[in-house]
Amino acid sequence: MIRQLCTGGSPAPAAGITLLELLLVLVLTAVLLMVALPLYGEQVIKARRVVATGALLSVAARQQQFMLSHRRYARTLVEMGFSAPKHVVVASGGAGESADAFYELSLATVDDPYRFLVRARPVGPQAADTRCGTFSLDAAGVAVTSGSAENDTCW
Numbered sequence: 045m046i047r048q049l050c051t052g053g054s055p056a057p058a059a060g061i062t063l064l065e066l067l068l069v070l071v072l073t074a075v076l077l078m079v080a081l082p083l084y085g086e087q088v089i090k091a092r093r094v095v096a097t098g099a100l101l102s103v104a105a106r107q108q109q110f111m112l113s114h115r116r117y118a119r120t121l122v123e124m125g126f127s128a129p130k131h132v133v134v135a136s137g138g139a140g141e142s143a144d145a146f147y148e149l150s151l152a153t154v155d156d157p158y159r160f161l162v163r164a165r166p167v168g169p170q171a172a173d174t175r176c177g178t179f180s181l182d183a184a185g186v187a188v189t190s191g192s193a194e195n196d197t198c199w
Contacts, residue, residue, distance in 0.1 A: 089173050096147040096164040097199055100181045103149060103162045107183070116157035117183065121149065146170040147179075159183045 106124045107117050118124045145167050152161040164179040166172075176198035177191030189198045 089170065092146045092170050093173070093176055093179075093198060096166075096179055097187075099147070099149055100162055100164050100179055100187075103151075104160075104181055104183075104185075107160050107162070111158075117154075117160040118151070119153070121151050144168065 103121070103124070110116075110118045110124055147164040147170060148167050150163050150165070152163060154161055159182065161180060161182045166177065173191070175191045175193040176189045178189065179198070180188045180190075187195060187199045189195055191198065
């Protein structure tokens with residue numbers, strides 16, 4: 045410092061960032077998060093729907109295999125080899141039993157042994173999905189949702 049004053053040079057600028065630069069970065073980060081988080085949440089909900097519809101199609105395929113072997117559709121999920129007596133849940137790891145479930149699969153009682161109806165009802169964090177709601181699939185392959193969106197949008 046004394047050398048610079050004696051030689052007439054100006055002092056070197058201090059290294060670092062200013063408060064204004066820091067605030068600008070924080071504001072830009074907040075704006076990006078406000079845009080990105082809702083979009084991310086919607087994509088997560090859509091991905092969980094895909095898992096649920098895949099599980100329904102898997103149960104329908106198991107029903108067809110059961111029909112070939114027993115000349116009727118299974119009345120419960122246990123008859124098809126699932127461990128839960130009334131329902132199984134669809135979690136992030138696929139169909140199975142889990143505490144962090146997104147959908148609950150159930151087989152509706154149908155009087156006709158040549159028909160079935162399997163449902164996936166949203167539970168847990170997915171219960172807020174009112175766009176598609178509960179998914180249903182029957183023996184004829186008719187796929188229906190209970191939500192406000194069109195079936196083609198959800199399936």
